[in-house]
Amino acid sequence: MNNRQRRVVEFGIERMLFLCAATSVLVTGGIIAVLLFETIAFLREVSIVEFLTGTEWTPLFSEKHFGVLPLVAGTALVSAIAMVVALPAGLLAAIYLSEYAPGRLRRIVKPLLEVLAGVPTVVYGYFALLFVTPLLQQLIPTLSGFNALGPGIVMGIMILPLVSSLSEDALHSVPNGLREGAFALGATRMQATLRVVVPAAFSGISASFILAVSRAIGETMIVAVAAGQQPRLTANPLVPIETMTAYIVQVSLGDTPAGTLEYRTIFAVGMLLFVMTFVLNLISNRLRRRFREEYA
C-alpha cells in the first residue's frame, strides 16, 4: 500500500467507528420517537389534564378512566419504602467499608455485597412474594398477600449495593489531608467521619441517592410479582397496589391489539416513567461531575 491508499483506509475506518458510536444516539432518538408517537396518539383521545391529575386508573374496564395518579402513587410508595431501607443502610455500609474495615475484610465483603446487585430481579420477586411477605404476615396479620411493604423492603436490599458502592467511591476520593487535619485537632475517627469526610463527600453521596431513587421507580419484576395489580391512590403499605412498571407488564401479558387506546396507555405511562428517570439521572450525573471536579 502506498501512502495515499493508507490514508484512505485509515479515514474509512475512523468513519465506520464513528458511525458505530453514533448508533447510541439513534437508540436515544428511537426511544423518544416511539414513546412520543404513541403518547401523542393517546393524548388525542384523552386530555393531558385528565391523564396527569385523574385519580382513577381503569383503562381495562368497561367504564374507562385514565388518571395516572394511582400508578404514580404506587410507584412512589414502593420506592419510598425501598429508600428507607437502601439509603441509610447503603451509606452506613459505605462508611464502614471506606473508613473502618481492615483491607482484607473489605476485599471479601465488597464483592459479596455486589452479588446482591447481580441477582436477577425476578428472583427478588420470588423472595418478596414467598419469603419476606409471609414472614411479615406473622408480625402484621392484616398484611395482604400482595402489598407494597414486602417488595419495597426487598427492592431496598437490591439497591443497597448501588448506594454503598457509589457512596464508598465518594468517601474514598475525599483527600486524606482532611482526615488527618481532623485527627490532628483531636477528633476521633467517628467525629472525623461524620463531621468532615461525609460532609466533604456530600455531592457524591447525594448523586448515589438520586440514582437509587431512579433505579427504584424503574424497577419492574419485583413489583410485578409481589405488589399486586390494583391501581389505588393510597399510602397504606399493607394492601395490594400497582406501579407504573407493573401496569406495563400487566398489559403486555394480555393480548391487547396494537393501535387501541389500551395499547397506547403503556406508552403514555412509559413516557412518564422515562421523563422521571431521565431528570433524576441528569441531576445525579451533574452532581457526580461536580464532585469529581472538587477533588480532581
Next chain:
Amino acid sequence: MSDSTPIRVDRSPTLFLERLFGDVALQSVAIIVVVLALTALGALLYDVFSDGWSRLSWQFLTSFPSRRPAEAGIYPALVGTLYLVGLTTILAMPIGVAAAIYLEEYGKGNRLARIIEINIANLAGVPSIIYGLLGLGLFVRTLGFGRSVMAGAGTMALLVLPIVILSTREALRTVPKSMREGSYALGATKWQTIWHQVLPSAMPGVFTGLILSLSRAIGETAPLITIGALTYVPFAPDGIWSPFTVLPIQIFNWLSRPQAAFAENAAAGIIVLLAMLLAMNSVAIILRDRYQRNRA
C-alpha cells in the same frame, strides 16, 4: 505568658460520651447493617434451594412446560435463553467495541464525541422496561420482526450496548501509552497500532466486560415480556424468527400461578438461572485475574 488567664474548656457531657462511645457505636451499627444485608442474601439462597432443590433433575431440564407441575420442565426456556444470548452477543459486541474504540482512541477532545459520551451515560440509566417499549415499537411493529428471537435479541442488544461500551473503554484505558508510542515509532498507522497492539492486549478486559454485560441480559425479564415473548411455549425455538421464551419468563409464569407446586418449579428454575450466572461470572473473574497477572 505567665499573666494571661488560662483557657477554660467547657466539658460538655454529650461530647464526652461521643468521644468515649461514638466510634464503637457507629462501627457496630455499620457492621450490623452489613451483616443484615449478607443475611438477606443467605436467606434468599436458602429459601430458593430448600424449595427447589428436590425438583431439579435431568427430566426437569429436558421437559416441556406442562399443566401438571410435576411433569413440567424448562427445555424451551433454556434453549431460548441460549439463542437469545448468542444472538445478542453477535449484535452488540461489534458495535459496542467499535464505538468504544472510537470514543477512547479517536474522539478525545471532539465535541461530537463528548455528546455521544453524555448520551451513553444517560442511556445506561434508562429503566429496562423502556427498552422493551422501544423493542415493541421498533422491532416487533415497525420492522415486522414479530415476537421472534430476533426481536428479543435486538432489544437486548440495545439494552446492553451502553454497558459493553463503558466496560470496553475501561479495558482500552488500561493499555499503557508507551505501547502505542512504540508502535507509532516503528511507523505503524493509528489503526495498525489499535488492531495489532492495543486490542490484543485489551482483549481479556474486553471479554470480561462483555461476559458481565451478557449476564445482565440473561437475568432481564421485563423488556422481553413487553415485546411479547411468550409465557407458555411448548416448543424449542428452531431459528431466529421463531417465537421463544427465556428462563426468567418461565420463572415469572410459574410464580404467577397460585399452586404451591408451581412455586417449587420456579425455585428450581431460579437455581438453574443462578448456576448459569455463577458460571459466567467465574469465567469473567478468571479472565480478569489472568489478565492482571500478565500485566504485573
